[in-house]
Amino acid sequence: MLEMPSWLASYLNGSHIHDEVEHHCGGDTTHWDVLFARLANLTEKDIHLRSNEIKRLLQDSGVTHTGAQSSWRLDPMPLMLSECDWQIIQDGVKQRTQLLIRTAQDIYGSQQLMLNGILDARAIQSSPLYIREKNSFAANANPIFIAAFDIYRDADGLFKVKSDHLQSPQGLGLLLENRIIARRVMGDEFAECNVQRIANFFGKFQQNINDLTTGLRDPRVVILSKGPDDPYYSEHAFLSSYMGYTLVNSADLTVRKGKVWLKSLKGLRKVDVIVRWLADNVLDSLEQTDYSIDGIPGLFQAIREGSVHIVNPVGCGILETPQVKSKLEQISQYFNRQSLILPEAQPSPLTAADLDNLLPNLADYQIGRFSQAEFMLDGESQAEKIMSLFDGLTSEQMADYYYLKKAKYSSAPFWDDHNLVAQPIVMRCFTLVSGNNIEVLPSALCFSATGIKSTPTAGWIKDTWIRSNTPQTSIRTLPKLTKEMSDLALLDGVIPSRTAENLYWLGRYLERGENTVRMLRVLIDRFTEFAIYPDSNNKAIVSRLVEAVVNQAVVFPYAEQNISQSETQSYIPREIASQLFADQEFSGSLINTLKALKNSALQVRELLSLDSWRIIDDINDEIRRIAKSPASASTRVMQATIDRIIGFLMAFNGSTSDSMANSNGWFMLDIGRRVERSTQIASVCQHLLGQSLSEIEQLSMLEAVLSTQVSLITHKRRYRMYQSTETGLELLILDGDYPRSLLYQVEQLAQLCKFLPDNSARGMLPAHAKLLLKMQTQCHLADRETLALATEGQRIELIELMQSVKVSLERFGDMLLLQYFSHTKTATPLNSMFGSIDKS
Template sequence: MNPYSAQMENQNINREFGYQPATDSLDEAYTNTGEIRSHWKYLLESLHSLGAEAIEERQKKVRRILRDDGATYKIYDEPNASQTWQLNPVPLLISSEEWSRTETALIERAELFNAILLDIYGDRKLVQYGIIPPELPFSHAGYLRPCHQIKMQGEHQLILHGVDLVRSADGKMKIMADRTQAPSGAGYALENRTVMNRVFPSLFRDSHVHRLSLFFSRMRQKLHELNPNGGIARIVVLTPGAYNETYFEHAYLANYLGFQLVQGSDLTVRNGYLWMKSLDGLKRVDVILRRVDDVYCDPVELKGDSQLGVPGLLEVARMGNVAIANPLGSSVLENPALLRYLPEISKALLGRELQMESVKTWWCGDKQDLEYVCANLKDLLIKPTYRKPGLYEVYGAELDDTKLQAWQNRIRKHPYQFAAQEYVASAKTPTWHKGNFLPRASILRTFAVASESSYAVLPGGLTRVNLDSDKKIISNQRGSVSKDTWVLASEPEKHITLRAPEIQQSQESVGELPSRVVENLFWMGRYAERAESALRLLRTVFLQLNKTETLPDSIFRTLLKSITDVTSTYPGFTSFDAELLKNPESEMISIILDQHRIGSVANNLVAMIKSAEQVKEQLSSDTQRIINNIGDELDNLKLILKPGALSAPEEALGPLVTALLAFAGLIHESMIRGNGWHFMEMGRRMERALQIISGLRSMLTSKFDDIEQEVLVETALLCGEALISYRRRYQSGVNIENGLEMILLNAKNPRSLLFQVEELAMHFADLPGTKETLNAENKFLLEAITTLKLSDVKNLAKAETGVRQDLDQTLARVQYLVSSAAKAISQRYFDHAQGPQLLVKNTEWQDHL
């Protein structure tokens, strides 16, 4: 194609999507003359051939996949905003030649930062020789004196190193920031790649993109090599918990790497070692991949009021009995002021200048720098030297005179705590937004992991862009979205493996679940069953109330009262309020939809979803998808279920019941039969037993005329999905004796009370520590089974005084026994210990942070 034809093709592509290459800064895809850069040509032409409608459809698929995967990112300042991770469908492309230079420079930088870490917590020659002022490390909140001279085996102490790269107007990549404490983003980059591979399979394949998997194989291998205790390493990912902004990534990496995800409360220190508290007893932990900020990791020696760490962890690391990646104290390297001294540091430690420049930086702890920063504040990025929630970088050009003066006063008051950087207008990259390609500013975060001889760099990374062109600072916390980053290979990659034979040995860890995990699984089962039982009863009562024939007043009241009894939403229909009984729909809908009402369907489903969030790493993608569907169906109900607005309200509940059944079926058919499955099933069986008992006591313990009684027995059978089976088995019609036999004592009916307690006995028998002795929970359950099996259905059906006392007493006894078994299980297996508490709160430390 001649130059004129190429230019015309470029114009056609631009005209198709309304794209105007950036003029105020460099454009990643286009040259200054408007020509497509060679490595972007295939991608843009392919997207052009797809057309806007097809690209928009792919964007919708991206959103669906991310949501189904449970990919979330929490924006702290906007708790009610959508938490789903955002991925733009147009990747950032980097040529193989440029990446080769970038990779070499990043390896060099990782080696330098490793050397700085060794020096700061070792000989401190940088301070001794005056290369950096002592205030630079020692005034920083990330410098931890208790970590002095703590070392892991091997040359590399800095295991993971992250950098934020920006392309300046001259086309060169520059480094804005280093992430060394617990670098986040690699897991999101992997999720982005997985999604893009699914949404654009042929485009991805034909572009010859470098794979990311090798980087994570190296990470896994390095963590195993850090094992200080010999044998097969037990490695855990330490997370602050489900409310952390990047919790999805913690769970995602734990699953991808094959490690256990733990919180601080799951670990304990005994006899100089770190242990995980599992149902099978204490399991020694050899290596931690931590995502908890270092000052929170040990309340004994670091931040005393922390609830996220493990008391005594630092002493175990000091003894060399646990390896922590990255090591505690490594956040001192994230000080942006360090970039100001980096050229001199590099010459001292490496004997040369760095290949890749950092963005020009000033430290306000230096008097000359302070005066320069204050005089030029309007043109600079102001950065805190120590990152913490609520304290973000600001751009002086976006501040008015009053705020500029306030920042100047703040900086002069605490000069050591602030640095400033030259503002670099980052290169623009084609971004899909509102049906068009638009140029948007981007930055790239990529990562290096220590390997056998040096570092290995992730071939790509996490690109972030601002969809709003007026925003100058690119940050996920400020609403930026992500892109996949494609490093284009000059030739097809060879598939190799880094797995050592000893690492391939299987480690039977199905039962090695922390008690926190099994407790959440247990309550997931209970909350799901509560919601399902309530929905089944409400659906059946709606059906009975809307029959052609009018129900007797006594039956009408009994049915409504049973709703309150089963859901425990008192006083509800037990108050016998005349107006409420006259118009019961509003109360029934409140029991379904009022999220803040204890016992409501919505309240139980929200609690179930929160429990699922706490054990995200234990759930398959299909399970996550079903949980999302449950949330969707609940939201749909809020739109369509209104008093008097629906002709058949019971039909509106059907999809939510179906979603809950799908959840139960998936757990039953797909979940590994380990302790987690046993506890989830125990929760479901216990709750179903208690719900059956509540329903029967409310509806069947009082005596009514035969015709009235038939309606109540039929309701109970419908709730338990047993009416059709009942009619096939008993040809004489619906009566109390046969109904009780079917619901209460039929061991072949999966929704009978006897079936539930026998299933519980099976699960109890498989729990740890139940083989030798008959534990309390087994005794309670044995009595419950015996009580039911010795019952005589004829005696249970008798009602000499208007109340079936034998039935009520039997049900009350079994209810007590099942509840007692649940309490015994909780006391035996769940960890209720409170974390360490400070006797005196150190306010000086808080101010320092």
């Protein structure tokens, strides 16, 4: 035996009652020994570094970023399974998959299991997952396409099944991503241990999908997810870009004339296969009894017509219910005269007589309900809940409840930043079905299973390595993370309208964030300068800026407010700056803009490259920091934060601009950005330059305005001899060659709009193009002298032009929404339930 480093030795020498590294499979632990022999070279610091490296990679990949739930944490140490253990699991899940297929065919077919009393007819027929609508579908589809099983090793060393996942077998993307990361960080160990490869499984997945659509030219496959609210959304996004399928939620799909269509920017596109990550009973909000916002009205009719394949097929949910699960052993005997290779703990129906025996040992049991698969109370942590539940039960109600002795999961070592700690584990295994062939993924998603959701180790996961005695020659190798290179993603160039809309808003928020930061900078610069040079000129500028910010005239929502000098006196500039920085009640505040930015980025998650996504993650960190910062944060802290934020925003722009391909909708982002920037230029010019001031004040104000537009230096260079409001307006509004001028933005918009599908009649300008032409012409025809001319202190021409431009921009935005995104709105149910029986 090798000399082990202390971090490893202390675990191996610890007393673990039921641990994976110890004596299972007849005491043979050679599969661990190879790993330990490699790890023996690593110091505690090495393993710590690896653990941190994994954290970084996982975070970058975005899988941890689920918004809703606590994030995943991948352990540097894999779970090792011997070939002999694996053989049992593999045979077991194959047998189980086969049996589940047979059972589903029977439940939705000749119902022998119910007629022979093996399944309780009453229980099946009253389950919400017994899908009666399936009765009118063609029966030829295989009831299962992919299945997942949670497996543990019981105290007696036997592998058992904890649960089945068929409606949405989550975790596949997570497993794949774990493997990619584990291989990168633990590459040497991986090679040494001769681990079985998993790439073939994913190849097979795509192959099986292709087999469904044989004979179709250019079939379209979509992955249907609930959207960013789903805790597994990042995984769906990951799988979609890995497999090259479009990620959609139900609002992106519509059924017309018995076919399913993707609502895309270019119109409707037919969908041939839906890989769904949604439950059976919420799929069709027209046909199924319970109206669900996640449903696609008419989907079942499309299935009935055979125009779309859905995987997993509708109806497999019934197999997950306790009334079927608890009878699988009998079903196996009935169909095959075989015992289950992987048995499961048998639930016992609750009776009054059991109750007395149960109560003293409650901590060893779980309480479940036959009619609700998800219902589960833990006898230890939820004892009080159980007691109060039992109090109110009639013996009739009691029949719906069952009790289950808690399993004793085996444990495995996890690195907790200081030591290796033993955590109980469950393995999720996956199988694929095509025809009579069942493929088992030679790995598993291993996760810590404490049974209690809120423990700190919830979400701890491991890659599972299955040793092979034969050398691994995989034809397919795992590709690099596909998005490491670029923001491409939509391979077929069809972009859902919802995605296009989100890109548009992402563009607007990016630009809005930048504008807000620059406005904040100028404001802070000016009032800190005033503190040093308290002259009246400075004071006037500061109060004008403060006024414009308070009235939200120069920040979102760019209100039309008349500046009245008198009221400004009462504002404290530092407080206003802090409001613009962190006040969530202030609609145009930086924190609100960044939050909106993050949300729209999340909606187009699958389009973003790793690099871009990392920046969004950084911005998210800043949001949290700003939210926590005290209202009295020092200007220095504010400045440091906005410096970082502008850095991130610029980096994001750089990261996306490299990979923008207009064919997949990135031009929408640019349109959003230009619309926002134009609105901002017009607002700033109108509100800060609309009044004529004394010469010295005027120059100072012009300088402030030019700073917010990042044009101060250009202006100085270009108009070295004579700088005035005229020259400022010329640069900011009229110069069509200057990339930060209003006219330039409008001309860019006109160019970008050429990418939009044109629905107008031949030879006619579409309405949005007319608006752009109007703005272009107005800018071209204006001249700087007229704009700068003041009547009674007001630059009427300038104010009117800017107001008109803003109205046009707003209408332009509305028109885009109406013309290109309007079919993203949702439907409402209608039925004749009310008043249809008016007399009898």
